Amino acid sequence: MCLAIPARVVALPGPDAALIDIGGVRKRISLALVEGIAVGDYVIVHAGYALARLDPEEAERTLALFAEAAALLEAPGATP
């Protein structure tokens, strides 16, 4: 029920409206719950509404955190 997916905004066809692209599938959604969305942004889409803008820098930081755990394991002397 609370499932939501990250999707790229490809156009802003009207007030509080966005056209999004998810792996080639396009759909019109509402931007009534978010502010300052631009074309090219990724938004988290839930039941036809964008709930939040995805922060690309924070996403990179989280991926770096995963890699850090991996690096620790591969470090010399580490026992996985």
Added chain:
Amino acid sequence: MKYIDEFRDGALARHLAGAIAREAEPTRHYSLMEFCGGHTHAISRYGIKDLLPPNVEMVHGPGCPVCVLPVGRIDSAIELASRPGLILATYADTMRVPASKGSSLLKAKARGADIRMVYSSADAIRIARDNPEREVVFFAIGFETTTPPTAVAILDAAALGLGNFSVFCNHVLTPAAIANILESPEVRDLGTVPLDGFIGPAHVSTVIGSQPYEYFAEEYGRPVVIAGFEPLDVMQAILMLVRQLNEGRAEVENEFTRAVTREGNGKAKALVAEVFELRRSFEWRGLGEVPYSALQIKEKYRRFDAEARYGLEYRSVADNKACECGAILRGVKKPIDCKVFGTVCTPENPIGSCMVSSEGACAAHYSYGRFKDVPVIAVAAP
């Protein structure tokens, strides 16, 4: 797809599993509750349990809106849908939830009720606009993710002057449910359900922020790590919880920083506050009556409140006796502890709500884990 695939990387998952195994102290047991059905589903689908050491255990929580909706509420929805001329618009999730006397919305639809499955609350508004001579009720359920879209629908209906639209509001609140679990005798007094920490909701937290969980960390001394719904997010959150417990910390940490802030979504919260207010009490399947755990429509928008408009009176109805959903939702039992799991109760013919939604603990275990419980026996060819 971007922001999905990289959070499902198998090699990184194995590394994270290695880190968890190394950091979890062998003499200690870690009992962690994932509150959300979205996490339950990810844990089952990606086999995360198999990547964890035996002393790190996941306990399923009640964060599945379909699962916690009691029979009486579905009965009221069927009652509404059975009114001549009325159109009931609903998220598809509710269609197969068992109601009284072996009924469900799906069966009511088969009997001729005009029930329409919608993807969005905006679709319900569209149905009301397209059918001005018909009454249209939106069956609104869900946690803090679906509540803002319902608020927008009510405000749109007010702006459009839609006299034929109303909402049957069943929106519930995550923090109230977490508090109820922490206060339950099984956790607090009996100790039959050890709970050392929580994986906090992903998308609910995009709306309410991480701040509401700080109370649980401070008051109950349980760490909370908010995590995304992808498998690596869940693994990383488990690692962060293990670290907090090892270091004796009980803090709110945020793994899902790409979408969650401490404050949450101010615009969405303001819209919800405009339309809704706290309900004094609401019955949850499994948890019973929980005070101030749900929302109702404010007096100002009463004309859009289906409960007032149609004089709906709530009647509590007991679950099927054989069904263990209640205990499963409280983390007291597991799906395989239920006698009807996978035999009488299957996703095709659900007896209890946990077998209905893909996020339900029973449906998730049925889809992805039920054969793991069966020992593999090699039989030599004759």
